[in-house]
Amino acid sequence: MKLARNLLLVDDESQWLRTLSMTLNRLVPEANVDTCVDSRQVMNRLDTKDYALVLLDLTMPFHSGEELLESIRNQYPNTRVIIVTGVNEVDTAVRCMKRGAYDYFIKTGDVDDLATSVRRALEVVGLERSYQHVKDSFLTKELSQPQAFNHILTCEPAMLDRLRYLEALAISPEPILITGESGCGKDQFAKALHLLSYADAPFVSINLAGLNLSTIEATLFGQVRGALGTDEPARAGLVHSAADGVLYLDEIGDLPLEAQSKLLDLLQHRQYYPLGSDRPQPVRCRIVASTQHDLLALKQAGKFRNDLLYRLRSHRINLPPLRDRPLDLTMLINHFIEMAAKEMQRSVPLQPRDLADKLRGYQFPGNLQELKGMVFDAVSRSNDTHLNIAPFLEAINELNGSVNPIDQHLRFPDQLPTLAEAGKALIDEAMSRTANNQTAAAQMLGISQSALSRRITKGE
Numbered sequence: 001m002k003l004a005r006n007l008l009l010v011d012d013e014s015q016w017l018r019t020l021s022m023t024l025n026r027l028v029p030e031a032n033v034d035t036c037v038d039s040r041q042v043m044n045r046l047d048t049k050d051y052a053l054v055l056l057d058l059t060m061p062f063h064s065g066e067e068l069l070e071s072i073r074n075q076y077p078n079t080r081v082i083i084v085t086g087v088n089e090v091d092t093a094v095r096c097m098k099r100g101a102y103d104y105f106i107k108t109g110d111v112d113d114l115a116t117s118v119r120r121a122l123e124v125v126g127l128e129r130s131y132q133h134v135k136d137s138f139l140t141k142e143l144s145q146p147q148a149f150n151h152i153l154t155c156e157p158a159m160l161d162r163l164r165y166l167e168a169l170a171i172s173p174e175p176i177l178i179t180g181e182s183g184c185g186k187d188q189f190a191k192a193l194h195l196l197s198y199a200d201a202p203f204v205s206i207n208l209a210g211l212n213l214s215t216i217e218a219t220l221f222g223q224v225r226g227a228l229g230t231d232e233p234a235r236a237g238l239v240h241s242a243a244d245g246v247l248y249l250d251e252i253g254d255l256p257l258e259a260q261s262k263l264l265d266l267l268q269h270r271q272y273y274p275l276g277s278d279r280p281q282p283v284r285c286r287i288v289a290s291t292q293h294d295l296l297a298l299k300q301a302g303k304f305r306n307d308l309l310y311r312l313r314s315h316r317i318n319l320p321p322l323r324d325r326p327l328d329l330t331m332l333i334n335h336f337i338e339m340a341a342k343e344m345q346r347s348v349p350l351q352p353r354d355l356a357d358k359l360r361g362y363q364f365p366g367n368l369q370e371l372k373g374m375v376f377d378a379v380s381r382s383n384d385t386h387l388n389i390a391p392f393l394e395a396i397n398e399l400n401g402s403v404n405p406i407d408q409h410l411r412f413p414d415q416l417p418t419l420a421e422a423g424k425a426l427i428d429e430a431m432s433r434t435a436n437n438q439t440a441a442a443q444m445l446g447i448s449q450s451a452l453s454r455r456i457t458k459g460e
């Protein structure tokens with residue numbers, strides 16, 4: 001899938017082209033910069049490669065910049081054009097902007113503003129493309145690269161929407177935040193994104209839970225020799241290893257505040273400083289972060305930076321827990337049974353037909369990870385023909401046993417009722433819920449029907 005990062009510099013001065021391309025490579029590392037010195041070649045170049053942005057000189061032999069601006073906007077409306085010229089005339093600038101230029105710069109030695117505009121234009125084109133992709137995929141309801149999702153089994157409409165959304169986001173360079181309970185498939189989504197857009201580049205992941213600040217900083221950003229006052233050798237960090245690919249930050253909520261500002265710098269300026277160095281290193285990598293925690297709550301508690309949170313949340317995917325994916329249960333059980341049998345090199349045991357039904361009411365606090373664990377346990381405890389379902393029943397019983405309905409539902413008033421009053425209220429409620437069926441009410445209350453009848457007669 002095409003990322004919006006190809007940039008074509010057009011100018012008849014080859015020395016200027018060389019300098020500008022070197023500068024932009026440094027200041028906008030996310031861009032792929034090509035150059036074109038001959039105005040007659042520009043439209044050919046656009047025919048053969050998908051450029052998100054063209055930086056155009058105005059005064060050139062053969063075709064003027066204004067002429068090319070018009071042709072590009074007509075034939076490639078999704079490509080933005082920034083004019084970079086020596087012509088310092090308000091009229092010309094106004095005319096170019098009216099013809100659809102994205103921005104207009106006078107050639108000077110100071111290219112910081114130009115770099116900012118280039119970065120913004122690439123973001124705009126990326127967002128436009130993602131939006132178009134979301135629209136297309138939601139209209140057609142089809143995935144264009146289904147093979148990237150081979151490891152994500154689902155037939156739940158809500159999950160299929162998320163797959164399509166991830167596919168649409170794959171072309172944007174912006175970070176993605178994946179949220180959801182533990183074990184619900186966040187890692188799988190990060191890996192799918194990698195396959196969608198960065199399959200030939202590295203996928204580098206780190207789980208930030210429980211790591212201290214210096215370990216995180218050194219691991220992520222690397223260090224120069226002796227950075228920590230010891231004689232430790234220089235080493236490259238994971239950000240360096242993830243160049244051009246995906247850096248997956250699992251449990252981003254555990255990132256200490258000090259490291260959050262460095263991550264923000266990386267996201268905003270696509271550069272980082274190894275520990276002990278004051279020389280910024282440019283890098284281009286897609287950041288995917290995940291968490292099972294509520295980052296808004298962490299922000300309110302002062303543990304997560306507001307600016308980082310909003311930067312990360314620009315693309316967000318929240319995965320539903322397994323208990324909200326009833327349509328997937330049977331398929332996942334079958335999948336994990338086959339996987340376990342294969343790993344344990346045994347034949348696939350038969351499962352009871354109603355296994356998925358038995359599990360329907362179960363909450364799966366550990367989600368797919370828990371289901372997978374149960375199935376592997378069951379397969380390992382099975383004989384060659386039939387699946388041993390004890391692990392499933394044990395989990396259901398354990399959970400039922402650990403839930404204290406009184407803790408969950410009863411709320412006592414300041415003035416407690418007497419035992420007799422509470423007992424009578426309970427019996428009245430049970431009788432009303434069972435439409436005065438004493439046998440059912442007695443079962444609900446955990447006493448025999450005759451004991452209930454006695455209590456009702458006595459008015460207890």
Ligand SMILES: Nc1ncnc2c1ncn2[C@@H]1O[C@H](COP(=O)(O)OP(=O)(O)OP(=O)(O)O)[C@@H](O)[C@H]1O
Nearest residue numbers: 151152153181182183184185186187188292368369
């Ligand atoms: N849709 C799916 N189809 C098949 N297997 C899945 C699916 N989603 C997740 N899994 C499997 O379930 C297990 C848990 O998934 P994963 O590690 O992606 O969850 P997670 O949300 O990242 O968990 P954690 O919060 O603990 O990091 C993995 O073994 C994964 O391969």
